[in-house]
Amino acid sequence: MTANSGGQRTVSTSEAGESRSDPMTDAPLGSPHVADPIIESRDLDVYYGDDQALHSIDMEIPEQQVTALIGPSGCGKSTFLRSINRMNDLIDIARVDGDLSFRGKNVYDEDVDPVALRRKIGMVFQKPNPFPKSIFDNVAYGLRVQGKDGADVDVEAEVRTALERAALLEEVEDQLDESGLELSGGQQQRLCIARAIAPDPEVILMDEPASALDPVATSKIEDLVEELAEEYTVVIVTHNMQQAARISDKTAVFLTGGHLVEFDDTNKIFENPESDRVEDYITGKFG
Numbered sequence: 001m002t003a004n005s006g007g008q009r010t011v012s013t014s015e016a017g018e019s020r021s022d023p024m025t026d027a028p029l030g031s032p033h034v035a036d037p038i039i040e041s042r043d044l045d046v047y048y049g050d051d052q053a054l055h056s057i058d059m060e061i062p063e064q065q066v067t068a069l070i071g072p073s074g075c076g077k078s079t080f081l082r083s084i085n086r087m088n089d090l091i092d093i094a095r096v097d098g099d100l101s102f103r104g105k106n107v108y109d110e111d112v113d114p115v116a117l118r119r120k121i122g123m124v125f126q127k128p129n130p131f132p133k134s135i136f137d138n139v140a141y142g143l144r145v146q147g148k149d150g151a152d153v154d155v156e157a158e159v160r161t162a163l164e165r166a167a168l169l170e171e172v173e174d175q176l177d178e179s180g181l182e183l184s185g186g187q188q189q190r191l192c193i194a195r196a197i198a199p200d201p202e203v204i205l206m207d208e209p210a211s212a213l214d215p216v217a218t219s220k221i222e223d224l225v226e227e228l229a230e231e232y233t234v235v236i237v238t239h240n241m242q243q244a245a246r247i248s249d250k251t252a253v254f255l256t257g258g259h260l261v262e263f264d265d266t267n268k269i270f271e272n273p274e275s276d277r278v279e280d281y282i283t284g285k286f287g
């Protein structure tokens, strides 16, 4: 990245042989060029009624990596996350303009079925929310609801695999028939992760998945996120900057008003950000 003579920084996308600059602010930044991004946002605006929550977001999310979304409260991180698998559709007053593509297809095209989309792009929420069902049924639900429980599918094997991938199988192997609600908070969250991965999505969206957990459970979730990225693409919202620095490959910094101010390799963001506002945010001067 370089600064031009007018003081406006430009971003070199050498592989594409072009350079771009953000017309929105005086501290625009780097949107690293990602070869074949799995998710791509172009000029994405999101509104709640008359209020605009996100402004012209451009982002390319790489496959099988962890991308962290950070920024102060209310800057639009969760709104962006929910735009990816159209969870904002469930909010009556939410409206989306612009492009958000998954493997090159705009997820807001009329022919996209949001339920099928969410099969490919699963989600884990801040507060563990297991169903009042057995551990087994919580995970099997993810398969059944998505029609993956046909005669040719070994549901038990799939449930065990999902629990294993969520680093929970060993702890619950002898109690699969017991209620998911009887697990600890950290185990409940790993159960929700198992439920999300059982239908074999390509992307897992996580909205502050460890913020309700104690440090030991948090550390298990962090280890798990890194492991999941070997097989899935993970996009995670976190308030915890140390967590973003520890577990993510790319970091997107949103700042007040719903602007994406900088998006780059995580090391670059935390060691040498382009934007003064990002530097102030990550060094704790505000937020």
Ligand SMILES: Nc1ncnc2c1ncn2[C@@H]1O[C@H](COP(=O)(O)OP(=O)(O)OP(=O)(O)O)[C@@H](O)[C@H]1O
Binding pocket: 048, 053, 071, 072, 073, 074, 075, 076, 077, 078, 079, 080, 091, 093, 239
């Ligand atoms: N369902 C909703 N209805 C109306 N406005 C909403 C709704 N959800 C979010 N907003 C508004 O959109 C803006 C962005 O909110 P969002 O929850 O995406 O931010 P955030 O960065 O995830 O915040 P936090 O870190 O506190 O969770 C805020 O001004 C918020 O009040």
